[in-house]
Amino acid sequence: MKLTILGCYSATPRTDTNPTSQVLEINNHMFLIDCGEGTQVEMRRNKIKFARIKHIFISHLHGDHFFGLVGLISTFRLLTRETDLHIYCPKGLKEVITLQMKLADSWTNYQLIFHELTSKTSELIFEDDKVEVYTIPLDHRVYTNGFLFKEKEGERHLDMPAVIEANIDMAYYRKLKQGFDVENKDGVLIDNKKVTTPPNPPKSYAFCSDTAYNESVIPIIKGVDVLYHESTFLEQHAKLAPQTKHSTAKEAALIAKKANVGTLILGHYSTRYDNLQDFKTEAQTIFKSVKLAGDGKRFNFD
């Protein structure tokens, strides 16, 4: 599981900071999460292969989280994309995009499939044989979801010396990986656990931006390996957090602690602060394993 931060600042794009966007690489998927203005350029800068993006998740319809989407959709067309593109987003975004395409007398050569969200409780919005994605309802000024990405349990690993010793025909390897006991070449039933080792523990990632301090996310994100939680403010501006429905670094840490997550990544910094290290310092008074998002930063959780 790898995470590339394309942008992690709030409000407006500037010469040296980008609004929210990130790419999560999990079990061969490349999921794009949020898409502020300039995301397509940051994708190029960070060498994200455009063709590998098949699912885009938009948390909410504030501009710093989606103004780059219409341009990315247009660029996909210019690159003669043919693969379907799925967009998971609050209701309304489809109208914005289709209106702009209509005015430009434009179209996409590929299927553009909107999954418009309205539920206020967590729901499964994507699933295949390897990964599940759930919404995380957040508490912001407009309808907002975070997203929980969970690997499914993978296959067991063959303990090859033991498999060979047990005289098992290669035709049964698939069954072994799936956890079944099988008969060996002599007709003897072999206990799966004696010739295989457990699958890798499934990884999970929760993205929570933008939100006021909101304990109702805790049961949804409980025990995730990595939590990205917004921290727009430091303590000195703590008053602004509830007013603007954002969080402080300490509040993000408190959520991380109560949800017992592995690692907390902070982001969505207000551009008023020069020293990001203060976010880490304040968060670590509550929760130890804190990392700072940064534009162009790449985290590897394998």
Place this chain on the structure above:
Amino acid sequence: MKLTILGCYSATPRTDTNPTSQVLEINNHMFLIDCGEGTQVEMRRNKIKFARIKHIFISHLHGDHFFGLVGLISTFRLLTRETDLHIYCPKGLKEVITLQMKLADSWTNYQLIFHELTSKTSELIFEDDKVEVYTIPLDHRVYTNGFLFKEKEGERHLDMPAVIEANIDMAYYRKLKQGFDVENKDGVLIDNKKVTTPPNPPKSYAFCSDTAYNESVIPIIKGVDVLYHESTFLEQHAKLAPQTKHSTAKEAALIAKKANVGTLILGHYSTRYDNLQDFKTEAQTIFKSVKLAGDGKRFNFD
């Protein structure tokens, strides 16, 4: 008269090229012309004062000419702008912008005034005591206007030694600048031309992007000091120009020659070309005074 090119490439923003946007400084106005994705960042990079932009001209509703507008409008709000903002654009853009503001539950603290254009003949769309702006109907795949910016004739200059010699009271200086004959202190009528020199010749700038080769613009732009004309293609791809309703460098030069303009600036290059010098070389086979637009380039025509 100064022109700052924020972006001059066609199609999609990339790490090293920006879509169309430019700022024309003329007679104390700062006019923003087109607003592709990333324009607000390029404005910062080129130190364009946001507060000085009061009029934005959008040629047409292809994304590379307006996808940056909604973000700029939002940023103006975050910067607590209070000054009116006028947007001259094809019909439809107001709906796009207001829909996005509605979805974001957002607003502007300033008056946002759309002047939606539908006319297929040139019309006066802005005028004050110093400058006039006219549309230049272009021939593109969707409804498109270029824009002609014309200084009005300024005041005559006082020839001070002559004025003093003629014994004219200071109270009449204003009248002299306006071209009137005035009586001197001895009651003698003084011929204006004997004590003043002509005003600076008014400057003019025509912006023509995007368009197929289109001679109908010639009478509108006749004799302008500076013409920015799109040149998406070189001769080797001349076939694509009429198909896509764009121009070649040679076609831009032919318009410049027939309209007898002072200087031609080329831009809106297809990103397929590495060597921009070829655009100049091809254009100069037809018209000598050619300059190449470049992102971040500043032209001074004073």
